[in-house]
Amino acid sequence: MYNFELVKPTTLQDAVAALKDDDAQALGGGQTLLPTMKARLAMSDKFVALSGVAEIRGICTDDDGRICIGGGTTHADVAKGATDYPALASTAARIGDPAVRNRGTIGGSLANNDPSACYPAAALASNATICTPDREIAADAYFQGMFETALEEGEIITEVKFPVPQKAAYEKFIQPASRFPLVAVFVAKFSDGVRVAVTGASSDGVFRWSEAEAALSDNFSAEAILGLSAPSSDGMISDLHGDATYRAHLVKVMTARAVKAAI
Amino acid sequence: MPKDTGIGASPKRREDVRFLTGKGRYTDDINVAGQAHVVFLRSDVAHGTINGIDTAAAEAMEGVVGVFTAMDFDGVGGIPCGWQITDREGNPMQEPKHPILAEGKVRHVGDPIAAVVAESVSIARDACEAIEVDITSLPAVMDMKKAVQADAPKVHDDLTSNLCYDWGFVEDNRQAVDDAIKSAAHVTTLELVNNRLIANPMEPRVAVGDYARHDDSSTLYTTSQNPHVIRLLMGAFVLGIPEHKLRVVAPDVGGGFGTKIFHYAEEAFCTFAAKQLERPVKWTASRSEAFMSDAHGRDHVTKIELALDADNNFTAVRTETYANMGAYLSTFAPSVPTWLHGTLMAGNYKTPLVYVNVKAVFTNTVPVDAYRGAGRPEATFQLERVVDKAARELGIDPVELRRQNFIREFPYQTPVAVEYDTGDYDATMDKLLEMIDRDGFEARRKESESRGKLRGLGINCYIEACGIAPSKLVGQLGARAGLYESATVRVNATGGLVVMTGSHSHGQGHETSFPQVIADMIGINEDQIEIVHGDTANAPMGMGTYGSRSLAVGGSAMFRATEKIIAKAKKIAAHIMEASDEDIELKDGKFTVAGTDKELAWGDVTLAAYVPHNYPLEDLEPGLEETAFYDPNNFTYPAGAYACEVEVDPETGFVEVLSFAAADDFGNVVNPMIVEGQVHGGLAQGIGQALFENCAYDEDGQLLSASYMDYTMPRAKDLPMFQVDHSCATPCTHNPLGVKGCGEAGAIGSPPSIVNGVLDALASGGHDVGHIDMPLTPAKVWAAMQGTGGTGDGTAHARSVGGPAKNV
Secondary structure, eight states: OOOOEEEOOSSHHHHHHHTTSTTEEEESSOTTHHHHHHTTSOOOSEEEEOTTOGGGOOEEEOTTSOEEEETTOBHHHHHHHOTTSHHHHHHHHTSSOHHHHHHOBHHHHHHHTOTTOSHHHHHHHTTOEEEOSSOEEEHHHHBOSTTOBSOOTTOOOOEEEEOOOSEEEEEEEEOTTTOSEEEEEEEEEETTEEEEEEESSBTTOSEEOHHHHHHHHHOOSHHHHHTSOOOOOTTBOOBTTBOHHHHHHHHHHHHHHHHHHHO | OOOSSSTTOOOOOTHHHHHHTTOOOBGGGOOOTTOEEEEEEEOSSSSEEEEEEEOHHHHTSTTEEEEEOGGGGTTOOOOOOSBOOBOTTSOBOOOOOOOSSOOSEEOSTTOEEEEEEESSHHHHHHHHHHOEEEEEEOOOOOOHHHHTSTTSOOSSTTSSSSEEEEEEETGGGHHHHHHHHHTOSEEEEEEEEEOOBOOOOSSOOEEEEEEETTTTEEEEEEOOSOHHHHHHIIIIIIIOOOGGGEEEEOOBOOOOTTTTTSOOHHHHHHHHHHHHHTSOEEEEOOHHHHHHHSOBBOOEEEEEEEEEOTTOOEEEEEEEEEEEEESSOOTTGGGTTTTTTGGGTTTTBOOSEEEEEEEEEEOSSOOBOOOTTTTHHHHHHHHHHHHHHHHHHHTOOHHHHHHHHBOOSSSEEOTTSOEEOOOOHHHHHHHHHHHHTGGGHHHHHHHHHHTTOEEEEEEEEEEOOBSOOOHHHHHHTTBSSOOOEEEEEEEOTTSOEEEEESSOOSSSOHHHHHHHHHIIIIIOOGGGEEEEOSBTTTSOSOOOSOTTOIIIIIIHHHHHHHHHHHHHHHHHHHHHTTOOGGGEEEETTEEEETTSOOEEEHHHHHHHHHSTTSSOTTTSOSSOEEEEEEOOSSOBOOEEEEEEEEEEOTTTOOEEEEEEEEEEEOBSOSOHHHHHHHHHHHHHHHHIIIIIOOOOBOTTOOBSOOSTTTSOOOOGGGSOOEEEEOOOOOOOSSSTTOBOOOSSHHHHHHHHHHHHHHHHHHHHTTOOOOBOOSSOOHHHHHHHHTTSSOBOSSOOOSOSSOOSSSOO
């Protein structure tokens, strides 16, 4: 780790102000950033820790019935607190290990947008809204490729609003070493259609599998998926743990399993 | 009633109290006043010419004590290799220099180029980044078969090629083996890879060098399995320090698995720099450094052929193996694919003719050396896989094919030099079948199928040679060391004992099991006996712990020394009780005179030895301390039969191990609980190799599995409850305890069980897959089921280290 300055604001306003510095970077739960800093692969002159900002922590329900989760809320708190959206709570409960879940935050995960992270699939499939101090961003516009998002420099995720689907499930096939998803699929059935978001598979990061969405909107059953071809392996990740063809195949398998679990 | 003391009892491990309560004293816990810290600048390219190293900026940094490059080691020896192999033509192997810091070239990712000693680790790290190294990259030598071609780039420019040696064993059998294969009724051929592994002990390597100006002596604290060997190698061959001026201490060591046997450059560096700078110098490896600097294991590419006659008797085995040595020869690297591998190719079977060819190859990878099992897992894997494949090809029961070819008469002289002293392979197989309810398997398979899963049963045998080793024999085979063991037993005046053993415990539980032996011999409590190890300043010259040798060799030395103690104590007792030596008996800690009611307590005699008022001083020296060196006259040959049931998810290729049973013959067992624990650990590592662990490089020599994000260690959740049995005991015939080694068996015997089981599962689903190379990841199993990923039909890759492109 290189030397750096750490500031720990207690209000959102102070955090936003601190992040106006050119070399300042936000530090959420640090479950990705700290190991990267320790390996000297990431550095910044100033880190703004968000863990002291109480106003971006917590879970509530808004007037539209959406589950609203503060950006600084840990995975463990979502697992315990998102009781009105069991598939989301279950997703949070299966991220990493207890240490990760007790420190890592939903805002940190979505801001990082790791192509193998769990939350991006939940947010995209749920058609969530990502809120920052100045604006609200629809999930479809938010995820812009591997580690790329619609966030501007210094912009903090203050809240994520999840519409609650009629049925939903998240099925994860883990990469055995890191225990990140090798491929994981979040399926959410709303009254106006089904959304299917896939993480771990694509080198563009989380994506929606539109053929599956169409098929499931028509007939919400595992059989509807079994009738489809696996998505194209073009652009899928190939690495030590699975090539593109295997990942494309797993997308189909895990989608069918998620549908089964949702029913 | 189970015993609660002595041989055969299972007292809890006394050392665990300090390990589990954070009171262990590991090398990193040792801080010497005034110490500085070293950080190594390591190569990030696999192969390159060093044009220049500019250290000026680093040297100018505040807090930097010294910056070292190869130039500072002029006149210092390279890291020596402890074993010389003679090739098929009778020539010695090619042996490159292994400098402490890279000289002229870097040869693997992680090769140390420079070292910065500074007031703190972070200053040293900053200074390392300020060093400018000008390197011209060269093509990386990765593929072993290409590496030995005439036009291949060379890892070492001063050698004639990348071939370390081309070894034939037994060379005189070659023609007869070829003829037997030609005339066989059936030949089963299998090409396979034994995947490269990283040992990953929980404690990374650490070294602290200290120099004493007042007497010009050096001390090295290090994470070693054999401090005396390090003292000898480093003192005599690298730094030129006589052994009486060099002390090596290996305190509590948090796991070794082989990779802490070897003498490493960092140890020599810290010892050297401490003297140069007249300051203690400490190095603690990061986990990332461990991945790219601890010697790796395995990494063989093999073709094996098994010839059978019309009655399914094995008539010959022929193998050709490419064994990866990495960039330099680690301490015992040349012996692993040869004497620890070729000598096991008879297995449990009376195959009359065996020929083993091994080509050891230099590549731009981390050096490869012994890892739990060392050579024997590679031998067992190929043999037990080819036997299983033969059974499938011939449509016969794999257990019956094995049984038909079992060796049943002992001692048995194999065609590959070693003589098995004893064993009963039917007994362990019978026991195994009883443990696994083989008859119920079909019903269990149907139950799995009803859930959409494919269930497989994998069964295999193993034999291994351990308790290394007869010094005379290994000397003939090229060892540059003896492989005896030592013990000094010091009895104190008040009757307690201290045993200073040359064995080294780094998880094996010697502090608990060794006293059980002596407690039985004398009849005193185990808590009166202390085991001291790991310090050249107090233990006699010993060879350390590896090759499942501690109890068989070190325990035997302790036994012999204790025999000497008892003989002398009896003389003292005879004098005091005015009886003849021969009439003295020692039982339950009491000396008695046969036929009388005279008796003396153990403590009375030990006190007399040190307060010799009534003592035969004219015939006997006072004191009670004896040393013994024990050199075994053969290896010990643990053997057994293993089985597992696995379930394959045909949609994903995911393999779940449902059960694992191990029936082992370890001869006499001192502490059954510790033996069971050793088997559990070995099984975890063997299953780890079969399903999870893979040290992978890409074509350019970059280490792909360079962290736990990509290198999969087995976890508790991945393993079933193990069924372990060691009741089928045929005691070793040549050591005084009748014991065989047990530390490596689990890792040796289990990989073929898993692969046999998975292939059996796939076959039940109509997938005729000849072989899948380990680790059997879901992606590989699924690909094999699609007919795109199986191997074993002449397609084994020439490198066991696969990149992402094809060999996932």
